[in-house]
Amino acid sequence: MTASISPTLVRRIRSARHVTAFTGAGISAESGVPTFRGTDGIWVKFKPEELATMDAFMRNPELVWEWYVHRKKVIAEVRPNAGHEALVALERLCPHFAVITQNIDNLHRRAGSTTVYELHGNIERNYCMECGERVSNEAVLASSGVPQCPSCGGKVRPDVVWFGEMLPENEWEGAVRAARSSDVFFSIGTSAVVYPAASLPLMARESGAYLVEINPEPTPLTDHADEFLCGPAGEILPAIVRAVTGTRSTGASPIHSD
């Protein structure tokens, strides 16, 4: 089955200078990234809200690191899907293309996207809490217990945004800039309820972007979108790429682009 892509959307993308894709947990779930909520072995008794905080880390850094090492290993086994790959294809078709993601799994970069604003950090990166030095994932995974900074001996933490922490300023500013300059803005696989990130699609629309939502079910954003494409990103995004490039997949109905 092929999602039908409107001629208007095809025309908008072909003529756009700036296109932005804002992604959430849905696109990662299609790759099999678990939510790490209460289904997995010994971690069943912890909620992310109880481990992904500075308080938890100060109280019991060994436990928090054990959880992150587990998560890093799970995510390392996951691969980008057709949705991630279609966003890479769109980047090549558009003069300016940015991904803004709430996901920490690094799948956009692994797929090949080059401009990625990571609002909640990246689980494959780590830094020293004392001096800020970056510490490689290999070094972290090779150490036992709480990894230490090779320069100053300080505690190393994963480069992710914990509950109660601010979004990284540079990433947020870049995301706002991308949203405000967008001619077409996609909101993909996100429930569009967690602020401040959820304000980005509306910011884009206020600045004149054509707002397209892709999600398996309607969200609070749906009524504000110019188009709502109902379904998985891994099917709809490749259909958009085919429509924009004018290629047809087997069995697809002809796509008219006026």
Ligand SMILES: [Zn+2]
């Ligand atoms: Zn250090």
